[in-house]
Amino acid sequence: MKKVTLLILLFASLVVKAQNTATITLTSSKQGPVNVTLVQEDVHFHPNLGIGLADVKLEPVVSVNFNEKTSEKSVIQLNEPKMMRLQYSGNAVNKTWMLFLQPGDDLIINFAENADPTFAGENANYQTFLKNYFLENQYQYLPVFGYKPSQIDNKSVVQQSDSLKKVRTEAFEKFKTANPVVPAFEAYVLATTTTEPSLTRRAIQEKIMRRNRVTKLDAAQRKELEDFTLSDFKILADDALLSQAYRDELRNWALIPSTRKFPLESDSRYEISPNALKDVYAFSKEKLADYPKQKEYLLTYWLNYAATAIPTLETSKALLEDYKATFPQSPYTEYIAKLIQTKETLQAGAALPDIQLLNVDSSAVAVSSLQGKPVCMVFSFSIGQHEPGLKAFEDKYGQKASFVYVSVAPGIPFRTWKQYAKDRPNAKHLWASDEVIEQLKEKYAIDIRYPFLVTDASGKIVNRWIPQEFPNNKTLDAELQKVAK
Numbered sequence: 001m002k003k004v005t006l007l008i009l010l011f012a013s014l015v016v017k018a019q020n021t022a023t024i025t026l027t028s029s030k031q032g033p034v035n036v037t038l039v040q041e042d043v044h045f046h047p048n049l050g051i052g053l054a055d056v057k058l059e060p061v062v063s064v065n066f067n068e069k070t071s072e073k074s075v076i077q078l079n080e081p082k083m084m085r086l087q088y089s090g091n092a093v094n095k096t097w098m099l100f101l102q103p104g105d106d107l108i109i110n111f112a113e114n115a116d117p118t119f120a121g122e123n124a125n126y127q128t129f130l131k132n133y134f135l136e137n138q139y140q141y142l143p144v145f146g147y148k149p150s151q152i153d154n155k156s157v158v159q160q161s162d163s164l165k166k167v168r169t170e171a172f173e174k175f176k177t178a179n180p181v182v183p184a185f186e187a188y189v190l191a192t193t194t195t196e197p198s199l200t201r202r203a204i205q206e207k208i209m210r211r212n213r214v215t216k217l218d219a220a221q222r223k224e225l226e227d228f229t230l231s232d233f234k235i236l237a238d239d240a241l242l243s244q245a246y247r248d249e250l251r252n253w254a255l256i257p258s259t260r261k262f263p264l265e266s267d268s269r270y271e272i273s274p275n276a277l278k279d280v281y282a283f284s285k286e287k288l289a290d291y292p293k294q295k296e297y298l299l300t301y302w303l304n305y306a307a308t309a310i311p312t313l314e315t316s317k318a319l320l321e322d323y324k325a326t327f328p329q330s331p332y333t334e335y336i337a338k339l340i341q342t343k344e345t346l347q348a349g350a351a352l353p354d355i356q357l358l359n360v361d362s363s364a365v366a367v368s369s370l371q372g373k374p375v376c377m378v379f380s381f382s383i384g385q386h387e388p389g390l391k392a393f394e395d396k397y398g399q400k401a402s403f404v405y406v407s408v409a410p411g412i413p414f415r416t417w418k419q420y421a422k423d424r425p426n427a428k429h430l431w432a433s434d435e436v437i438e439q440l441k442e443k444y445a446i447d448i449r450y451p452f453l454v455t456d457a458s459g460k461i462v463n464r465w466i467p468q469e470f471p472n473n474k475t476l477d478a479e480l481q482k483v484a485k
Contacts, residue, residue: 034090050448052308187239191246238293311465374483398426
């Protein structure tokens with residue numbers, strides 16, 4: 001009896017495992033200098049340096065170098081259907097194909113000498129269909145459609161995009177007659193098929209409006225582009241969130257009515273105003289009441305935006321209270337609450353949190369040691385970021401204020417960074433390790449949209465939330481004028 005019970009338990013565990021995994025085998029007809037990687041598009045919010053929560057995580061799950069072997073088999077964790085990017089690099093060829101995988105799949109991907117993949121195994125027909133009709137995104141079709149960047153009018157591209165939509169639709173109807181199709185796969189195909197032509201049409205029309213120039217659109221032109229979205233977009237099943245084009249257009253569709261009710265002033269530092277954010281949050285909650293995944297997706301997105309992109313706290317606090325009541329089990333509530341608490345400690349007049357950084361000579365530098373002169377602290381998310389644009393400010397205020405460039409680019413070794421960090425009179429460069437970057441996230445709420453911080457000579461914050469502004473940073477200039485007296 002015990003043996004029977006053990007066999008039953010073993011069988012049950014194998015069934016559960018199969019329901020939560022997929023098996024992928026990558027093979028090549030012969031060895032060669034080729035790398036193939038399968039990257040999972042995991043659509044869920046996760047902490048991302050500089051922007052708070054990102055809505056999709058790109059995670060390599062299988063990789064093989066065909067110069068070393070011709071086959072690689074891997075079992076990946078998969079609890080629900082996911083989109084994957086199959087990336088091929090080698091022999092002067094760089095290509096990406098979209099795949100659709102779900103729990104229980106056992107997929108074999110074989111690459112011929114010409115880099116063409118063929119598929120076998122469970123749901124292989126899905127992958128062949130995507131390979132034949134879907135590139136990674138709509139912009140990859142532009143050169144295929146004859147798009148010419150130097151040409152203002154590319155209207156023929158729009159016609160070809162509409163033709164592609166028709167071809168995809170007809171091909172999918174035919175595909176369904178021969179293949180059982182799960183709802184998530186159908187949702188991805190329909191969402192991408194209906195959304196991409198609208199995005200292409202809008203992009204081409206905007207180019208015509210701008211006439212190949214860097215120029216600001218007037219109100220009538222903006223309205224014309226927005227009307228494309230309002231007339232074209234349709235809410236689809238929740239699984240449509242698998243499509244990046246659909247997610248982007250979902251946010252755009254929800255936001256347009258709110259920004260029309262609460263238009264931005266020309267000198268506004270915010271992409272979305274506090275009033276517009278409150279309005280679009282309420283709009284999303286109402287319009288997506290019957291679409292729980294999309295409702296949670298959008299409300300999380302707007303809450304994160306309020307907590308990261310707006311310096312004032314009233315909006316994020318109000319939205320967080322509603323969010324907690326609407327999604328009491330959400331894993332994102334604690335993250336946003338901690339971010340708001342951090343921002344509360346970084347208001348004008350507060351002491352700057354003390355953190356240890358490294359100088360170019362490897363010596364430790366405490367932030368508290370920078371007192372004595374006003375400081376313009378610059379958080380650089382890449383090597384040399386912001387320095388050319390701030391050179392004029394260094395010349396203007398350098399005698400009365402110090403400029404401190406803090407490298408917060410993760411993964412860049414100290415020895416690499418210091419080759420490019422050249423101190424100047426009144427300009428200092430400091431480096432943060434990955435561990436210290438985490439401290440800066442927790443204590444300084446570093447954000448790529450607000451990379452500038454100004455303190456007075458005693459180390460008290462004058463303004464932590466100074467945005468990037470182009471071509472001239474009027475906000476930073478005004479704050480430096482306050483302290484450089």
